[in-house]
Amino acid sequence: MKKQKNLAKKQYTNYLISAQIFVLSGIIASFYSCYSHYRVYTDLAYSSFCALTKSVNCDTVAQSPWSTFIGIPMSWWGTVSFGSYLIFLPLSRQNWRNSLISWNILLTLGAIYSFASLLLGIISVTQIHAVCIICLLVYTCHLGLTYTSWLIRRRLVKVHNTNNQQRLPTKRIAVCLVGMLVALVTIKLFLPTYWQFTLSPPENRIKHGITENYHPWIGAEKPLLTIEEFSDYQCFQCAKMHFFLRKLIERYPKKIRLVHRNFPLDHSVNNIVTPAPFHVGSGKLAKLAIYAATKNKFWEMNDAIYALVREKNNSIPLKLLSKKTGLKLNELAWALQSKEIAELLRRDIWRGMKYGIIGTPGFVIEGKLYTGNIPATILKQALE
Numbered sequence: 001m002k003k004q005k006n007l008a009k010k011q012y013t014n015y016l017i018s019a020q021i022f023v024l025s026g027i028i029a030s031f032y033s034c035y036s037h038y039r040v041y042t043d044l045a046y047s048s049f050c051a052l053t054k055s056v057n058c059d060t061v062a063q064s065p066w067s068t069f070i071g072i073p074m075s076w077w078g079t080v081s082f083g084s085y086l087i088f089l090p091l092s093r094q095n096w097r098n099s100l101i102s103w104n105i106l107l108t109l110g111a112i113y114s115f116a117s118l119l120l121g122i123i124s125v126t127q128i129h130a131v132c133i134i135c136l137l138v139y140t141c142h143l144g145l146t147y148t149s150w151l152i153r154r155r156l157v158k159v160h161n162t163n164n165q166q167r168l169p170t171k172r173i174a175v176c177l178v179g180m181l182v183a184l185v186t187i188k189l190f191l192p193t194y195w196q197f198t199l200s201p202p203e204n205r206i207k208h209g210i211t212e213n214y215h216p217w218i219g220a221e222k223p224l225l226t227i228e229e230f231s232d233y234q235c236f237q238c239a240k241m242h243f244f245l246r247k248l249i250e251r252y253p254k255k256i257r258l259v260h261r262n263f264p265l266d267h268s269v270n271n272i273v274t275p276a277p278f279h280v281g282s283g284k285l286a287k288l289a290i291y292a293a294t295k296n297k298f299w300e301m302n303d304a305i306y307a308l309v310r311e312k313n314n315s316i317p318l319k320l321l322s323k324k325t326g327l328k329l330n331e332l333a334w335a336l337q338s339k340e341i342a343e344l345l346r347r348d349i350w351r352g353m354k355y356g357i358i359g360t361p362g363f364v365i366e367g368k369l370y371t372g373n374i375p376a377t378i379l380k381q382a383l384e
Helices: 002-042 058-063 074-093 100-128 133-160 170-190 236-251 282-294 298-308 318-325 329-337 339-355 376-383
Strands: 207-210 216-219 225-231 256-262 362-365 368-371
Touching: 002 058, 002 074, 002 133, 058 100, 058 133, 074 100, 074 133, 074 170, 100 133, 216 236, 216 298, 225 236, 225 339, 225 376, 236 256, 236 298, 256 282, 256 339, 282 298, 282 329, 282 339, 298 318, 318 329, 339 362
Parallel strands: 225 256
Antiparallel strands: 207 216, 216 256, 225 362, 362 368
């Protein structure tokens, strides 16, 4: 009997170590996910180590609007969830034969988080069309702890339990719930919303207009540096770079000029560069922007579109765009079918192809093409 108890205790210790490893691994992975999510939105040249392919790409998942929930990044939700395990796991290290209640709680928490992980995995595959290795590690840790908790209850604790009248640790449960709530509220209140590219309408002190070739520009009338951007409204890096350049122009309105051109990677308007379906709908968004430029409403439309594509909606709400820009609804509907607007878009695309652009964003400075981002040395020279 004594040997059986010693063997059971040894097995319990091994299972407990496994549970602790799952929790520790989950915390580390969640914190790295928080770090990576921040860098994706704030570092122009950042690319995580797990951005491997189009379908296995942590950056793609982080860039998706699904990467936040009620204004909090999913990575922080994961960190808080693993923190809740730490409140109850120490209870299981006391009298192991009387720790059934703690493992019941850990099993319940694990089941809830595993179900949430399953939902997120389905969203990642069906909506984002990419998976994140770090996220998969977090999901595995939740599933692993759930399974370990179930094994401990079934094989050891429940069998050797000598006290069926264990009390529910109400104080720890209260601490867990209150602690999670406080943590989430604190994150909500104090974490900067770095993932929101909020653009303000051009102020009076920032000049903007139309070039001789009818392309919208913003910034200096007599610039030291002119940047010609070719962008796709459904391209995350385009949005990030455009946001960065607009903020830079706000700081140096008399030194830099940004000229906008459209280069949607939508196969319906750009089938030479993109023969297969990709960024479907970006061609229509470009047409709306071009039409708005002809009515001196480009920047209102541009900013409204960039805000729109961050939402979980693949449709093009013309009524909303009409309200935000002041353009009539029937005019916007006409622009989507107009041959004249389509021709202006075709000219933008051909000009981009002439420079050798095959991906977005593309930036042309003094006749030289830069893809993805602009070297800091070029910007520094203009700002000195």
